[in-house]
Amino acid sequence: MKRIALAAALVAFALPAAAQDLKICVEGAYPPFSQVTNAGDLEGFDIDIANALCAEMGKTCEMVQTEWDAIIPALEGGKCDAIVASMSITPERMQRIDFSAKYYQTPAKFAAAEGVDWTDDDAGMAGKTVCVQRGSIHQGYMEAVFPSAVLSLYPTQDETYLDLTSGRCDAIMADSIAIQDGFLNTSDGKGYAFFGGDHAVPQYHGEGAGIGVRKSDPDLRDALSAAIAAIRASGAYKTINDTYFPFDIYGD
Amino acid sequence: MEAFCARAAAAAQAGAPWFFNPCLVIDEAPRWATGVGITVALTALALMLGFMVALPLAFIRTQRHRVFDPLVRGYVYVFRGSPLLVQLFLIYYGLAQFGFVRDSILWPFLRDAWWCALIAFTLNSAAYQTEILRGALEATPKGDREAAVALGMSPWLAARRILIPAALRRALPQMGNEAVFMLHGTAIASVITIQDILGVGRMINGRYYVVYEGLLSAAALYMALTGLVVLAVRALEKRYLRHLYR
């Protein structure tokens, strides 16, 4: 009896790696790309693309929900084999991991209460509290280009929307699509809007969102890049894209 | 030195899973310093303000005031019986949802994570300190109280010169414990965006995609601070509780 209890306890704590072809790290806190439904299921653009790519490559995939902070260490540590979490391809990240070709590219923008007349440069944002997700390209961009703004860091993008509506943040900066669909289009986003123009500096914002893989995995990287091209050509990408967005977010 | 750091960075890129790059930690020394400052400030202020709140409350408890005593007992029960994290979330997230809060004069404070944290920690610490001080006050030997009356001291004078200093002496070990608990408790502030020691540690982890450097350095800093507090309390005990040491 004790041995059964002990075995049960061990199983509860340690889940030995299942025999899936591919494990994919996703975030689950970045609507509309990646979110968790009330029932606890993962859904979103990232999830759909990941499933489409796996189907294209003929592999079975398991989604592993991971915190953004630990997603690259999770990849390096073998918890998953690829990251599909709207991760931008930046030179800084290229030092640690490899990326497939991009699977979409959209600019970043500021958002705040409707009707603010601030200019989106360092002088115009001086002293304003801007909220971004910790560890995102937006944090790096804000720190480098907007040193006079007061930066507030959050573990997830969702939480920046909350504090913008409660008045703790004067403005937020994030991917324009994420803000549009994850916030502005929702009931919480009434009375808020973008201000200023697009922000897309390759040095900070990278070359679009790609799929992260370990540097020791060039075959997987190439297979994923090929699969992306394949679903673009076959129309599977368009089907998924059109479910979420009114225009093609692949960029040029 | 640079050569060492370059080799360390290269090894980190190779992805060795038990590698710790000290250069990363040292480079961010200014941020760590700010983090330490915030942690120390939060702890010290929470303890001191908590004490100022707790002392009158402790007296209310000892006098068994008809109206206020039950109120104090209720306050202590709630704040000692529930987690600090829940108290913090209630003040930070809970209050912010109410329109009348956002329109009040308190909003500039409640809007700010730092003030929310300070308020939560102070209320929590005050509850624990109330009980500690109450116990210490009630342990005053009857003879001391009678002597003060015999000498013709007013209650206020007796409290100020006799009761409180003696109670503080008695409460010293428990207050020392409370100081350590408060220091550890402030780590929760990082959950509401405050860049204290843990906040800096997690930020470094997120920035450089590492796991050990941020967390282990934060742990080391907390241990160092705890050690300092323990040494300080021991020194105070040696001085003020000299009569108890054989």
Place this chain on the structure above:
Amino acid sequence: MNSLAGAAPLLLQGLWVTISVAVLALALATLLGALSAAAKIGGGPVARGAAAAYTTVIRGIPDLVTMLIVYFAGQRLINGLAQSVGLEGIEISLYGAGVLSIGFIYGAYMTETFRGAYLAIPRGQLEAATALGLSRRRTLLRVIAPQLMRFALPGYANIWQVLVKSTAVVSVIGLADLVGLALKIGRRERDPFTYLIVVLIAYLLITSVSGWLFQRAERRLARGT
């Protein structure tokens, strides 16, 4: 109010997670505390040193930091060690990380409780047991254990109270415990206050009931003294 009733099953699930994590962690803490106290009392210099290092380090670091280290750094270490040997590596679940870290932390506090309780047993009784020819096993079972339990109970009850409250911190690493669920639902309903109050009341109930149960146990064990 409707949404509160609707969320009740989910919240009860969170309550179950909280309580089960606390109970399992208590079991682990008791085990570690007993081993560590035994090492400190009767062990050689190495064992004593290890126990001392364990209690000093753990009590010098905040709960949240320990939890994050166990979950993130522990996972990476295990995977790394496994990889170097060629194995797949075990995945530490959020639940497991919560139980392990809380158990680990409060094991350190239990050490002092058990050690103090053991030292409170009058030496004369142990000498009498030897004089009467009782075996070590008999002494442990009949003389030491009952009194140890009685002396350790107040400290043990105290640690339980602190442990139960510290389970709230598990929500920070993402475990769907009572606090985590209440926040998630509260945010969705744009009413975190109500749900957090529910959590507050739940914890007050847990600590009150626990306190009452332990008081009864103390009185029972002190019968006849």
